[in-house]
Amino acid sequence: MQEFQFKPFHEMTESDYATVGFKSGLEIHQQLLTSKKLFCRCPAGQYSDEYDAEILRHMRPTLSELGEYDGTALMEFKTKKEIIYRIHRNTVCTYEMDDTPPFQINEEALDIALGIGMMYGCDVIDEMHIARKQYLDGSIPTGFQRTSIICLNGRIPYKGREVKVVQLSIEEDSCREVSDIGHQRVYLTDRLGMPLIETVTGPDMRTPHEVAEVAQLCRWMARSTGKVRTGMGAAREDVNVSVTGGTRIEIKGVPRIPHIPLLTYNEAMRQWNLLRLRDELNKRGIRPETFKATTENVTRLLRKTRFLPVQHALETGMTVHCVALRGYRGLLRWSTQTDTFFSKEISDRVRVIACLTTLPNLIHSDNPSESLATAEWQSVKKAVSASDDDTLVLVWGSQQDADMGVKEIIIRAKEATIGIPSETRQALRDGTNGFERILPGADRMYPDTDLPPKRITEERREKIRTGLPQDYWTRDFEYRSIGVPDDLIRPLTVSRFATLFGILVNEWKISPTLAAVVLIQFPKRLKRETQNAGTVTEDLVRRIFLAYKNNKITRDAIYRTMRKAVQFESFSEESLPGPCSREELVAVVRGSMTLLSKMKVRHEEKKGEILMGMVLEKLRGRVEGAVVAEYIAQEMK
Ligand SMILES: [Zn+2]
Numbered sequence: 281m282q283e284f285q286f287k288p289f290h291e292m293t294e295s296d297y298a299t300v301g302f303k304s305g306l307e308i309h310q311q312l313l314t315s316k317k318l319f320c321r322c323p324a325g326q327y328s329d330e331y332d333a334e335i336l337r338h339m340r341p342t343l344s345e346l347g348e349y350d351g352t353a354l355m356e357f358k359t360k361k362e363i364i365y366r367i368h369r370n371t372v373c374t375y376e377m378d379d380t381p382p383f384q385i386n387e388e389a390l391d392i393a394l395g396i397g398m399m400y401g402c403d404v405i406d407e408m409h410i411a412r413k414q415y416l417d418g419s420i421p422t423g424f425q426r427t428s429i430i431c432l433n434g435r436i437p438y439k440g441r442e443v444k445v446v447q448l449s450i451e452e453d454s455c456r457e458v459s460d461i462g463h464q465r466v467y468l469t470d471r472l473g474m475p476l477i478e479t480v481t482g483p484d485m486r487t488p489h490e491v492a493e494v495a496q497l498c499r500w501m502a503r504s505t506g507k508v509r510t511g512m513g514a515a516r517e518d519v520n521v522s523v524t525g526g527t528r529i530e531i532k533g534v535p536r537i538p539h540i541p542l543l544t545y546n547e548a549m550r551q552w553n554l555l556r557l558r559d560e561l562n563k564r565g566i567r568p569e570t571f572k573a574t575t576e577n578v579t580r581l582l583r584k585t586r587f588l589p590v591q592h593a594l595e596t597g598m599t600v601h602c603v604a605l606r607g608y609r610g611l612l613r614w615s616t617q618t619d620t621f622f623s624k625e626i627s628d629r630v631r632v633i634a635c636l637t638t639l640p641n642l643i644h645s646d647n648p649s650e651s652l653a654t655a656e657w658q659s660v661k662k663a664v665s666a667s668d669d670d671t672l673v674l675v676w677g678s679q680q681d682a683d684m685g686v687k688e689i690i691i692r693a694k695e696a697t698i699g700i701p702s703e704t705r706q707a708l709r710d711g712t713n714g715f716e717r718i719l720p721g722a723d724r725m726y727p728d729t730d731l732p733p734k735r736i737t738e739e740r741r742e743k744i745r746t747g748l749p750q751d752y753w754t755r756d757f758e759y760r761s762i763g764v765p766d767d768l769i770r771p772l773t774v775s776r777f778a779t780l781f782g783i784l785v786n787e788w789k790i791s792p793t794l795a796a797v798v799l800i801q802f803p804k805r806l807k808r809e810t811q812n813a814g815t816v817t818e819d820l821v822r823r824i825f826l827a828y829k830n831n832k833i834t835r836d837a838i839y840r841t842m843r844k845a846v847q848f849e850s851f852s853e854e855s856l857p858g859p860c861s862r863e864e865l866v867a868v869v870r871g872s873m874t875l876l877s878k879m880k881v882r883h884e885e886k887k888g889e890i891l892m893g894m895v896l897e898k899l900r901g902r903v904e905g906a907v908v909a910e911y912i913a914q915e916m917k
Pocket residue numbers: 317320321322371372373374375376473
């Protein structure tokens with residue numbers, strides 16, 4: 281079945297992705313623009329690395345109602361992490377630290393969330409039930425996140441089809457991670473509890489590029505309300521990927537949408553290559569029931585090694601263990617992602633679960649020359665009675681960590697005989713991804729006993745519905761039909777100025793192109809030139825257009841006027857010099873001609889151009905360039 285081999289990223293075609301059965305869906309987390317947090321009255325969006333106090337916690341798994349431990353919970357317990365929270369008095373109260381019950385939900389946040397759900401054409405639920413979603417990595421001090429599904433069954437029009445919006449939830453944001461080294465993980469708590477929506481799409485995207493495009497559509501969609509946060513970390517994507525015969529794998533925390541195509545390509549390739557690896561193992565007669573591994577403490581055999589990582593480990597009293605994977609020869613060099621091999625899958629597990637975070641945390645005999653001396657490999661091989669068909673993996677650490685490392689090596693190697701383990705993975709900067717944690721069980725949600733169900737009345741829905749901006753896909757259609765330039769259509773459909781655009785074009789009869797350029801391109805240009813384009817408000821743009829409509833400024837002067845207004849943080853139509861009269865133009869042109877006649881001009885034919893520049897410089901946007909050109913031409917004759 282796995283005949284197909286992945287090509288380099290840029291050579292993959294749509295039909296290649298169809299061959300491997302690429303499927304992907306998104307979970308988009310978007311912070312809402314509110315002044316307060318979701319279940320307490322602490323301020324939202326006040327970030328600082330400073331803190332007044334630290335709190336230490338240990339996470340412990342509890343039995344679920346079915347009497348089972350959750351896989352993730354157990355994994356987190358195995359890591360024996362100390363979790364440290366850094367708290368600042370201004371951004372955290374006793375609620376976030378689980379010392380007082382929640383306040384009622386932030387109604388403003390709920391309105392925004394419902395509005396976005398409605399724009400996706402979702403059904404809004406009648407009664408909201410708040411649930412607790414278990415999180416045991418420490419990112420939420422209580423061990424759970426309060427979350428509630430509020431909308432279901434929406435859609436995103438895309439490429440003539442529809443991507444399903446499965447559900448939309450409102451929930452609390454988690455802590456920001458500062459560091460995760462060895463057995464200690466540190467978090468900042470300022471972001472904790474901020475309102476967030478999670479939009480879940482169906483697995484309807486068929487190529488990596490489609491995933492990125494749909495993520496972008498969702499982001500624009502949310503932004504078009506003007507009520508969501510923007511900037512670093514305000515919107516974060518989790519991406520699910522699977523291929524035929526594979527497992528649905530979740531890549532967590534993709535920081536930027538442009539990273540999505542390469543990341544999802546790499547994940548699809550990883551799954552495909554793990555399936556091929558399984559076939560290779562099966563061909564060698566290695567299946568879950570025939571899998572064999574032996575282990576041995578080889579510390580004393582390596583006492584004189586010159587391989588530095590092991591040498592250092594031994595100096596600090598660490599233990600070295602060897603695992604012999606029977607029949608695995610060469611397979612740790614089996615390619616999984618771009619420049620990444622099966623050994624990385626094992627090393628990741630050892631790093632995350634045994635907390636052996638200093639790399640390299642293991643070495644193996646499929647890459648013998650890069651580590652131990654040949655004689656050392658020979659003696660280790662003898663100690664575990666390995667044959668030439670086997671692969672040796674060495675791991676080192678404290679007795680406890682090294683033991684845990686051995687267990688994880690065996691678990692991960694054995695999983696290769698089954699296929700692709702269920703886990704969540706972390707997006708890495710180079711476009712590949714790494715193991716994050718075992719996939720949480722389905723029963724990680726349970727009802728919240730602190731908050732009663734909440735009805736969402738028809739009246740409330742109606743009020744939200746009437747205040748909603750137009751769908752961006754409806755706008756898209758309109759803008760095309762009135763001739764907005766192609767490159768401005770997309771940004772305009774989701775712009776906070778979209779409503780104003782409608783007024784300018786339909787009521788004030790401004791040309792669609794001019795309006796679009798001023799609303800979309802000018803603020804961007806200002807941002808590049810002046811840093812503080814944030815102050816381009818709707819009111820300012822409206823007043824500048826009014827000045828233009830009343831002939832107080834020319835079309836050419838709009839940008840300059842806008843820049844001045846932003847720089848000086850003020851704008852009044854009275855302070856504008858007003859348009860230039862014919863008499864003034866005549867005077868300025870004549871004056872400039874006199875000046876020019878006294879200048880030495882090497883190229884006679886350039887005189888007109890120079891004169892034009894002089895006049896425009898003097899009149900600074902108070903007259904259209906075309907008018908000046910025409911008058912000069914006449915005058916020069
Ligand atoms: Zn609080």
